[in-house]
Amino acid sequence: MEEAGRAVATAAQRLAPSGRVVLLAGGGANGGDALVAARHLSVAGRDVQVLAAPATHPLTRLNRRRLKAVGVSPQVLSPARLRAGARGAALLVDGLLGTGFRAPLRPSMEALIAEVNAARAQGAPVLAIDVPSGLEAGPARAAGPAVQADATVTLMGWKPALLFGEAATRAGAVDLTPLSVPRAWVAPEAVAARLPDALIGFWLPERPADAHKGTAGRVWVLGGHPGTAGAPVLAGVGALRTGAGLVTLHSLAELPLLHPELMVRRHPSWPEALPALAASGLPDALAVGMGLGPEAAEVARAVLAWKVPTVLDADALQPDLAGAGHDRCVWTPHPGEAARLLDVPTAQVTGDPLVSARALQAQMGGVVVLKGGPSVVAWSGGLVVARGGHPGMATAGMGDTLAGVIAALLGQGLDAARAALCAVRLHARAGERAAARHHYGLVAGDVAEELGGAWLDLRATGR
Ligand SMILES: NC(=O)C1=CN([C@@H]2O[C@H](COP(=O)(O)OP(=O)(O)OC[C@H]3O[C@@H](n4cnc5c(N)ncnc54)[C@H](O)[C@@H]3O)[C@@H](O)[C@H]2O)[C@@H](O)CC1
Numbered sequence: 001m002e003e004a005g006r007a008v009a010t011a012a013q014r015l016a017p018s019g020r021v022v023l024l025a026g027g028g029a030n031g032g033d034a035l036v037a038a039r040h041l042s043v044a045g046r047d048v049q050v051l052a053a054p055a056t057h058p059l060t061r062l063n064r065r066r067l068k069a070v071g072v073s074p075q076v077l078s079p080a081r082l083r084a085g086a087r088g089a090a091l092l093v094d095g096l097l098g099t100g101f102r103a104p105l106r107p108s109m110e111a112l113i114a115e116v117n118a119a120r121a122q123g124a125p126v127l128a129i130d131v132p133s134g135l136e137a138g139p140a141r142a143a144g145p146a147v148q149a150d151a152t153v154t155l156m157g158w159k160p161a162l163l164f165g166e167a168a169t170r171a172g173a174v175d176l177t178p179l180s181v182p183r184a185w186v187a188p189e190a191v192a193a194r195l196p197d198a199l200i201g202f203w204l205p206e207r208p209a210d211a212h213k214g215t216a217g218r219v220w221v222l223g224g225h226p227g228t229a230g231a232p233v234l235a236g237v238g239a240l241r242t243g244a245g246l247v248t249l250h251s252l253a254e255l256p257l258l259h260p261e262l263m264v265r266r267h268p269s270w271p272e273a274l275p276a277l278a279a280s281g282l283p284d285a286l287a288v289g290m291g292l293g294p295e296a297a298e299v300a301r302a303v304l305a306w307k308v309p310t311v312l313d314a315d316a317l318q319p320d321l322a323g324a325g326h327d328r329c330v331w332t333p334h335p336g337e338a339a340r341l342l343d344v345p346t347a348q349v350t351g352d353p354l355v356s357a358r359a360l361q362a363q364m365g366g367v368v369v370l371k372g373g374p375s376v377v378a379w380s381g382g383l384v385v386a387r388g389g390h391p392g393m394a395t396a397g398m399g400d401t402l403a404g405v406i407a408a409l410l411g412q413g414l415d416a417a418r419a420a421l422c423a424v425r426l427h428a429r430a431g432e433r434a435a436a437r438h439h440y441g442l443v444a445g446d447v448a449e450e451l452g453g454a455w456l457d458l459r460a461t462g463r
Pocket residue numbers: 001002004026027028029030031032033056057096097098099100101102103104105106109129130131155179181185186187
């Protein structure tokens with residue numbers, strides 16, 4: 001609690017370097033954090049006003065006494081006091097409810113939350129402790145009355161409510177404060193991790209000056225079917241723009257030859273093509289499934305047996321491949337495909353993407369990228385929620401490009417989890433760059449164009 005409160009005080013100093021800070025403390029440990037923050041702010045010479053509910057948590061009671069010892073006496077928390085106190089405040093700190101809140105909200109608390117939001121509408125910024133009051137920390141449900149924060153200092157780990165759905169918009173800019181506490185004290189909701197861009201930038205491979213096309217990764221894309229012949233091309237371009245040295249598209253369909261840098265081989269049938277391809281010398285990485293059509297499951301099963309680093313997308317995401325994944329493969333379902341794989345409604349996948357990604361990983365093996373805004377990457381050792389991206393990326397072909405990006409990174413030697421993590425971030429960053437020019441009109445090709453720039457952006461933070 002001491003560490004948490006100190007982190008909140010530091011954030012408050014940053015958000016409001018001068019003026020009166022009004023801290024709202026509920027009866028539980030979330031309120032205790034607010035009382036600790038008030039003590040640190042007061043000792044630092046700040047004008048603080050504390051409105052507190054009767055403390056129910058022993059550490060909160062202790063910190064009430066410690067606050068009094070530095071000369072600050074909490075006032076009784078009520079909607080009227082809050083309204084009066086918020087007038088002219090430089091900052092409101094919301095320590096009413098944290099991870100201990102369970103819906104539905106009691107009416108007395110609802111009135112306080114309404115006052116916080118009214119004060120914010122009058123111009124007082126709000127800093128939430130751990131989670132904005134009124135949000136349950138776990139999987140985001142339809143959000144009821146909750147504090148709208150400008151910033152949130154979340155403690156110990158990322159809570160699902162701060163990452164997904166409408167609830168996530170209540171938190172404002174979120175900063176994580178990891179605490180030096182025993183693992184058993186970490187709230188069960190603090191389940192997800194996010195990676196700093198610096199780490200992604202550090203993992204992106206550098207190549208020697210004498211690199212040539214044979215050393216920069218040979219990638220095959222197996223996909224395309226009459227009517228969906230563009231999909232493997234988009235994957236191929238994604239791979240090229242992520243630095244793959246040689247990209248060959250294998251298809252039964254005639255593919256549009258939009259990029260002369262892509263090599264194309266048309267095959268009469270997969271049963272003929274696959275043994276011949278295996279005998280011809282396997283590539284460094286494969287992308288399978290983009291627009292591949294009804295034979296995708298058989299093709300995917302055959303290529304998984306090659307044990308080459310492989311990304312499986314779109315039509316290759318079939319339930320009967322459960323357990324066929326190996327530790328060098330990456331599955332990339334969107335929520336609809338994930339729902340089909342798990343045999344659950346799509347709403348269940350979008351309702352709890354973390355649990356769904358874990359379940360898919362256990363079912364399919366290898367690494368799973370559950371695509372969405374944001375995407376989740378799951379592997380046997382971890383679960384990471386990706387950063388960034390842009391709503392304009394909600395357009396056909398975006399997933400094909402991502403599959404190509406993953407394949408290119410696999411082909412350049414990254415292990416499956418790192419390839420997935422780096423690819424998702426690169427793709428999202430490229431989308432942000434493309435959105436600056438195209439906004440909602442951006443298409444997959446625009447994102448591919450920005451992949452090189454996105455790589456440089458991430459590298460600049462990582463080295
Ligand atoms: N290791 C830990 O567990 C740590 C926890 N910390 C803080 O502790 C918080 C969790 O503390 P608690 O478990 O005490 O819970 P909270 O303080 O989040 O909530 C408990 C309080 O909320 C009230 N409440 C619950 N449901 C309500 C409802 N439906 N309507 C109105 N009021 C309701 C309860 O009466 C109680 O006063 C975290 O969010 C974080 O801020 C930090 O101090 C750091 C360490």
